Amino acid sequence: MLLDLLFPNRCLHCNSIISKDELVCEICVPQIKFSHYNFYEENPLKNRCKLLFPVENAFALMEFEQEGLSRKIIHQLKYHSQEKVGKILADWTAERLQFSEEKPDILVTVPLHPKKLKKRGYNQLHLYANTLSKHWNIPHHQKFLKRNSYQKAQARKDKLHRLETKYDFSVTENLHGKHFLLIDDVFTTGNTMNTIVWEILKNPSNKISILVMAIDV
Template sequence: MLPDLLFPNRCLQCNRIIAAQELVCGICIEQVNFTHQEFTTPNSLTERCSLLFPVKHAFALMQFEEDSLSRKIVHQLKYGKREIVGKVLAGWVCERLDFADDAPDLIITVPLHPKKLRERGYNQLHLFTETLAAHFNIAFDHQLVKRNHYLKAQAKKDKLHRTGTEGLFSVTKTIENRHLLIIDDVFTTGNTMSSVAWEILKAGNNTVSVLVMAVDE
């Protein structure tokens, strides 16, 4: 197609021309710092979550270091108006994630406030989640949790000021005795994830697991 010829897709790292549905070339993907975590085996993310809320399992796809390729990728998804990045990341997760015999009953996402959704034009977690749900044949619900307040993006805040999440979310439906997988893009302090998790836990006799695209150590 003419747009592809005039504006070819390029690797986020080396600028080499690549296929339209790719993010990085076959060489630069080796620079993505994947965590190699196992979903059902305790890991560093499980430990960090456990300090904030009761968590069953946790999985992070990548490390989120300063000036890293993983940071470039997530920023393209969140701020580069490239929703398709979520589908590519979901494909990477599908290649690496094994729920074993403990798959969740339902997948949910950390919601955006309606104002933020209008500003961005899409929720960066939705296509990612829908791709995972289809691959693993697990139901998802984008409406189960709502965000009550509009806050400045966590990624643009100093770490010392990433607080103020009390009452930030609420559950919109009855949910009991379920194992829910909460998805977010980046785990930093864990405050946002913790706020969502506690709303789910308080709603009924539920258990929660966590999956993030990247974890900021």
């Protein structure tokens, strides 16, 4: 393709030319700070979640550092119209998270407000979750959660204003006795997750596990 020749895909770290289906070159992959968490055991994400809400299990693919490669990857997905990054992250997640014990019943993703969805053109979590749904054979209920208020992006705020943020979410269907895997991009203060989890747990027969692309360290 002429465009591929004129504008080749380049590694986010060293800028070398790579395949259009890659984010970083093989040499730079070790620069990504993968978490190596065990979904079923205690880990930093699970411990932070437990301070806010009941959680079964938790997994973060990467650690999110302000000057790190994981930050560049997430920002390509969220702010640079690179929806394909979601599929690559999902493939990396599926390689590292395989369910050896009980696996969730349903994948659900943090929704965007309609205004933000229209502006961005896609929800950065949908291709990620849809790809994982195929890997794991777990349905992704894409419209289970609804965001009712419009907020400035968390990544664009300082930590003080993140703590002050309040979210207004609702569920679109009353499901009973399900184990949900709630998916988001970056776990920062946990405000978003906290609001959603307690909405889902209004039905006490439900259970929650957490998956994020990265945890803010």
